Amino acid sequence: MEAVSTRLSQLFVRTLREDPVDAEVASHRLLVRAGYIRRQAPGVFAWLPLGLRVRRKIEAIIRDELESFGAQEVLFPGLLPREPYEVTNRWTEYGDGLFRLKDRKGADYLLAPTHEEVFTLLVKDLYSSYKDLPLSLYQIQDKYRDEARPRAGLLRGREFSMKDSYSFDYTDAGLEVSYQQHRDAYERIFQRLGLDYVIVKADAGAMGGSRSEEFLHPTPVGEDTFVRSAGGYAANVEAFTTDAPAPRSLDGLSPAEVLDTPDTPTIATLVDVANQKHARADGPEWTAADTLKCIVLALTALDGTRELVVVALPGDRDIDMKRAEVAFAPAEVEAANEADFAKHPELVKGYIGPWTADRAMLGGSAEGEPARSITGIRLLLDPRVSEGTAWVTGANEHGKHVFGLVAGRDFVGDGEVQIGSVVAGDPAPDGSGPVELARGMEIGHVFQLGRKYAEALGLKVLDENGKLVTVTMGSYGIGVTRILAVIAESNNDGKGLIWPKNVSPFDVHVVVAGKDAAVMEIAESLVGNLEAGGLDVLFDDRPKVSPGVKFGDAELLGVPLIVIVGRDAPEGRVELWNRATGERTSVSIDELGSALAAQA
RNA sequence: CGGGGCGUAGCUCAGCUUGGUAGAGCGCUCGGUUUGGGACCGAGAGGCCGCAGGUUCGAAUCCUGUCGCCCCGACCA
Numbered sequence: 164m165e166a167v168s169t170r171l172s173q174l175f176v177r178t179l180r181e182d183p184v185d186a187e188v189a190s191h192r193l194l195v196r197a198g199y200i201r202r203q204a205p206g207v208f209a210w211l212p213l214g215l216r217v218r219r220k221i222e223a224i225i226r227d228e229l230e231s232f233g234a235q236e237v238l239f240p241g242l243l244p245r246e247p248y249e250v251t252n253r254w255t256e257y258g259d260g261l262f263r264l265k266d267r268k269g270a271d272y273l274l275a276p277t278h279e280e281v282f283t284l285l286v287k288d289l290y291s292s293y294k295d296l297p298l299s300l301y302q303i304q305d306k307y308r309d310e311a312r313p314r315a316g317l318l319r320g321r322e323f324s325m326k327d328s329y330s331f332d333y334t335d336a337g338l339e340v341s342y343q344q345h346r347d348a349y350e351r352i353f354q355r356l357g358l359d360y361v362i363v364k365a366d367a368g369a370m371g372g373s374r375s376e377e378f379l380h381p382t383p384v385g386e387d388t389f390v391r392s393a394g395g396y397a398a399n400v401e402a403f404t405t406d407a408p409a410p411r412s413l414d415g416l417s418p419a420e421v422l423d424t425p426d427t428p429t430i431a432t433l434v435d436v437a438n439q440k441h442a443r444a445d446g447p448e449w450t451a452a453d454t455l456k457c458i459v460l461a462l463t464a465l466d467g468t469r470e471l472v473v474v475a476l477p478g479d480r481d482i483d484m485k486r487a488e489v490a491f492a493p494a495e496v497e498a499a500n501e502a503d504f505a506k507h508p509e510l511v512k513g514y515i516g517p518w519t520a521d522r523a524m525l526g527g528s529a530e531g532e533p534a535r536s537i538t539g540i541r542l543l544l545d546p547r548v549s550e551g552t553a554w555v556t557g558a559n560e561h562g563k564h565v566f567g568l569v570a571g572r573d574f575v576g577d578g579e580v581q582i583g584s585v586v587a588g589d590p591a592p593d594g595s596g597p598v599e600l601a602r603g604m605e606i607g608h609v610f611q612l613g614r615k616y617a618e619a620l621g622l623k624v625l626d627e628n629g630k631l632v633t634v635t636m637g638s639y640g641i642g643v644t645r646i647l648a649v650i651a652e653s654n655n656d657g658k659g660l661i662w663p664k665n666v667s668p669f670d671v672h673v674v675v676a677g678k679d680a681a682v683m684e685i686a687e688s689l690v691g692n693l694e695a696g697g698l699d700v701l702f703d704d705r706p707k708v709s710p711g712v713k714f715g716d717a718e719l720l721g722v723p724l725i726v727i728v729g730r731d732a733p734e735g736r737v738e739l740w741n742r743a744t745g746e747r748t749s750v751s752i753d754e755l756g757s758a759l760a761a762q763a
Numbered sequence: 764c765g766g767g768g769c770g771u772a773g774c775u776c777a778g779c780u781u782g783g784u785a786g787a788g789c790g791c792u793c794g795g796u797u798u799g800g801g802a803c804c805g806a807g808a809g810g811c812c813g814c815a816g817g818u819u820c821g822a823a824u825c826c827u828g829u830c831g832c833c834c835c836g837a838c839c840a
Binding site: 179183205257314319484488676679707708 | 769773834836838
């Protein structure tokens with residue numbers, strides 16, 4: 164690209180002295196204040212020249228890395244017909260999140276939220292042989308999602324730019340290679356962008372794929388919680404797993420006994436009363452971790468049927484509803500309501516447990532019968548409730564709990580479920596030590612889709628043996644405008660933006676300070692030289708603006724290198740100002756080029 | 764969808780309690796003085812006080828409704 168110089172006196176920008184009142188997070192506030200973007204509607208932004216320049220810098224890096232392994236760029240429209248999305252059922256599944264519209268004939272259209280369907284169909288149209296594969300296609304295109312609540316400026320918008328790629332292979336091994344190529348390219352892209360990231364295992368269930376990882380940028384404004392261990396483990400909380408302890412012998416465990424525990428509907432009250440009235444003979448106090456909490460959830464399947472399940476987990480844990488949603492998908496999960504309880508009067512709120520003296524209340528029974536429990540409600544166990552563990556839990560009577568109830572002896576679950584809250588200190592499943600919790604913003608996602616879309620849309624090719632095989636696909640996304648916001652979010656100070664050099668709208672910002680015509684002339688020629696040397700230059704040539712305003716704007720706009728042409732210019736000296744460090748050094752004009760190169 | 768807040772000039776806000784015909788700072792235009800950290804003087808342009816009803820001689824102000832926006836939560840391939 165040809166180097167350019169732009170005069171601030173001509174640039175279409177107006178900086179705001181005060182923060183816009185509707186902007187909360189730093190990136191939103193500063194991008195608006197510095198004149199990079201303007202809001203058009205909730206979650207919808209117009210791009211001004213400065214913002215566009217940054218956006219294109221980011222896009223160029225993405226393109227470079229994708230082309231480096233042979234991915235090819237295409238461009239789909241944002242406006243698409245309903246049909247392809249009907250075939251995969253996403254016209255319906257997307258629900259309110261989809262922008263739908265009708266043409267003059269009443270035909271249904273949508274503003275695409277993502278493009279799996281049409282990419283699949285495009286390849287189906289043109290290719291039919293294994294010899295054409297592997298193939299990776301991508302586009303950088305605006306996506307539309309009618310978010311219930313757009314927020315934080317560019318971080319969650321309703322229109323946003325996304326780079327989406329799709330890989331096409333006819334073998335699983337091929338998909339693995341394509342996936343790895345994208346994953347490697349993403350690492351290089353984020354490194355070039357100067358973006359801190361962690362790769363976390365993501366839940367792959369809902370989309371029917373086999374492998375999925377998210378690139379998260381750690382930041383307090385992030386929307387995802389993830390866990391990581393010092394030993395290198397990282398995962399989304401939804402994908403975090405806890406291993407069940409090895410089964411313990413049932414021999415020698417004391418029998419369960421029902422004890423009075425008046426007024427103990429909560430775990431906290433139960434622990435208190437247990438310690439007061441039923442202290443353990445052999446020492447340690449009862450804690451919440453000794454109790455078994457039984458939570459009644461209502462699942463609504465896609466066909467609308469509602470089923471209650473009880474999840475039993477240690478009393479020091481809560482249910483993480485996000486994890487629950489993933490675990491029970493596609494069914495919807497919510498806490499059981501009054502009507503649900505009314506149908507099961509045998510469930511005594513606050514005193515629910517799996518066991519009664521006669522017959523299992525929930526789940527199966529240790530002896531394998533009776534086949535159905537009293538309630539018939541499925542009992543799902545947290546992995547910590549493993550065979551041979553003993554618990555204090557509800558006795559299904561007001562004011563009574565059963566102590567020493569042993570999993571695998573006195574009650575049996577109908578399955579395991581991993582929806583307990585994850586807390587700092589939990590062991591990583593790979594043995595790499597305790598985890599900590601952190602917030603992150605998803606900036607990239609690599610996903611092995613497998614054959615779901617190819618199957619639904621009939622994308623098959625002939626293999627070496629002349630046999631039709633269904634193509635296997637991957638999809639890979641990077642949020643371009645979100646990345647821009649994340650970079651802004653992580654690169655600013657009280658005075659304004661501080662762009663990393665690879666994405667800065669200009670390489671250098673030249674400020675002419677003072678009204679002297681001679682100084683202005685020197686600045687003009689200096690700008691010309693820098694441009695000739697291949698640098699993009701923003702030139703603050705505004706004649707009637709005081710130096711303070713120019714300096715303030717320079718800091719707000721965030722070009723990392725600033726050159727002040729001022730009082731020492733007639734002596735052949737200018738100041739080189741590093742935006743990030745604030746350091747200013749006097750350099751001779753002759754050496755400016757090398758001084759800039761040294762800073763860059 | 765639940766909770767909270769806010770709609771007055773391009774931006775940030777005052778005025779509303781107690782009704783009397785629209786204000787400030789910044790920005791913008793013109794003239795002049797300034798020019799190394801957000802200068803100053805003078806003269807201007809700019810508002811359907813979100814919208815619709817109502818009360819009243821009179822509504823930015825009181826009442827009702829409505830729309831929109833922001834934040835928190837729910838939701839989010």
